[in-house]
Amino acid sequence: MAVIRVELAGRGYDVHVGHGLLDNAGYLARDFIRKDRVAAVADRNSHAAHGGRLEAALGASGVGVDWFIAEPGEGAKSWGVLEKLVDWLLEHGVERGDHIFALGGGVVGDLTGFAAAVLKRGCGFVQIPTTLLAQVDSSVGGKTAINTRAGKNLVGAFHQPALVLADTATLGTLPxxxxxxxxxxxxxxxxxxxxxxxxxxxxxxxxxxxxxxxxxxxxxxxxxxxxxxxxxxxxxxxxxxxxxxxxxxxxxxxxxxxxxxxxxxxxxxxxxxxxxxxxxxxxxxxxxxxxxxxxxxxxxxxxxxxxxxxxxxxxxxxxxxxxxxxxxxxxxxxxxxxxxxxxxxxxxxxxxxxxxxxxxxxxxxxxxx
CATH class of the missing domain: 1.20.1090.10 (Dehydroquinate synthase-like - alpha domain)
Incomplete structure (x- = not known):
């Protein structure tokens, strides 16, 4: 396993890369869990493939998971889905000091990160990228956005994750x-x-x-x-x-x-x-x-x-x-x-x-x- 530090002005975060990290998520993300339940976002495919592993990993630490499930694809990066996600997070009592978990590819990471950036003027999130593209690119660096009719990623924010867990084992399910x-x-x-x-x-x-x-x-x-x-x-x-x-x-x-x-x-x-x-x-x-x-x-x-x-x-x-x-x-x-x-x-x-x-x-x- 490798740990890469992303150093930023006055702050930073770790990116863990390795096989099987998801099964240890409860321990690796322990500093970012304050309650006995966390909010997690996934698309239908990533939830089916890996949601159970995340639930088991967090459950071993006594933490439950509430899921927001989006449809796969770029269509989830929209005003409408963002609105539904923000309303859902508010209904589930997510506070500024909480961290939302994003389980999936770049679309899930972008959508979750932008919601975290605007919710109560900014709360934290943990990236668990499950595609190769997300692991090497979109999960690192803090660019979050949704698409509009005028083009791709035109509405968004710079909002860095608190932690990235790039489990290469999740790539085994990718087409x-x-x-x-x-x-x-x-x-x-x-x-x-x-x-x-x-x-x-x-x-x-x-x-x-x-x-x-x-x-x-x-x-x-x-x-x-x-x-x-x-x-x-x-x-x-x-x-x-x-x-x-x-x-x-x-x-x-x-x-x-x-x-x-x-x-x-x-x-x-x-x-x-x-x-x-x-x-x-x-x-x-x-x-x-x-x-x-x-x-x-x-x-x-x-x-x-x-x-x-x-x-x-x-x-x-x-x-x-x-x-x-x-x-x-x-x-x-x-x-x-x-x-x-x-x-x-x-x-x-x-x-x-x-x-x-x-x-x-x-x-x-x-x-x-």
Missing amino acids: AREMGAGYAEVIKYGILGDPDFFAWCEANGAKVTAREAEALEYAVTRSVEAKARIVAQDERETTGTRALLNLGHTFGHALEAETGFSDRLLHGEAVALGMVLAARYSARLDYISLDDANRVTQAIASAGLRTEIAALGMDCTGRDLAAHMLHDKKMDAGTLPFILLRGIGEAFVDRQVAMEDVAAFLSEQLQAH
């Missing part, structure tokens, strides 16, 4: 597609800032997606360590350092919007495609070589992830996709920063990108292959 989507966020850390880890991913990515225990725990630990370093430097994304974590996301969110934020394209799959597009666009601007862009493409393809947006069969133009980007929450003074590459392991923020050129580039990609 292969979800493992691939999560792996996109693993390899992202190599592409944006760690060429040695990228090379490790090239050699070991298949072991990670096949859930080989040693490779999986290493990948999760290395990813969390990378994110913890970045979050410690730029918690609220004000200096540009944390913005590097958005590699692939500007392109990816546009693809998600065009496909209706649905199971047609999972978030991790969108990020994977977005990183391919970011690498190719970087090559188009002569920031990196075409060989480096192809290396990124091949590494993502080898994990079974799509690398061509034409394969999505979208009925749209490059201009349509670029229009989605204009709703991106990173827009500032009419300018949209893009995370591009000067090399593998060397991401940077480019604030001079011409959206007309992006639209033309995307039109070419839609017609390719």
Whole structure:
């Protein structure tokens, strides 16, 4: 088991990574339980797969669980579900000093974290991520949000968890597609800032997606360590350092919007495609070589992830996709920063990108292959 400390100004929290942590949740989370019952949020799938284990772990410490069950998928990150959750938490007497438990993937973590941020002006929460994507990315760093008609994650708050328990055993129930989507966020850390880890991913990515225990725990630990370093430097994304974590996301969110934020394209799959597009666009601007862009493409393809947006069969133009980007929450003074590459392991923020050129580039990609 590994314990990674996320150090923040005047505070911090631990991220535990290991096999079987959920069964010890009552002990590991003991400092964040004040009553004989806790409120917990899960989606229907994570509750069915892991809810009993959490109940047993907390029950061994004399603590019961009250469950709020959401439907799986991005639809749970909505005003309507947020309202129901907040009302439910108030009905169950959750106080500012209490901690809500979030058991599930990124959707559950985002929804629970945002509810915790606004409930009585802020109460605590404990993240128990059960997907690879959530374990290496969304459960760490304190970004919480819901979606709106205008786009993804446009309403939210920075609200850090008190504790993260990343039990790699929970990944055993994930469909292969979800493992691939999560792996996109693993390899992202190599592409944006760690060429040695990228090379490790090239050699070991298949072991990670096949859930080989040693490779999986290493990948999760290395990813969390990378994110913890970045979050410690730029918690609220004000200096540009944390913005590097958005590699692939500007392109990816546009693809998600065009496909209706649905199971047609999972978030991790969108990020994977977005990183391919970011690498190719970087090559188009002569920031990196075409060989480096192809290396990124091949590494993502080898994990079974799509690398061509034409394969999505979208009925749209490059201009349509670029229009989605204009709703991106990173827009500032009419300018949209893009995370591009000067090399593998060397991401940077480019604030001079011409959206007309992006639209033309995307039109070419839609017609390719």
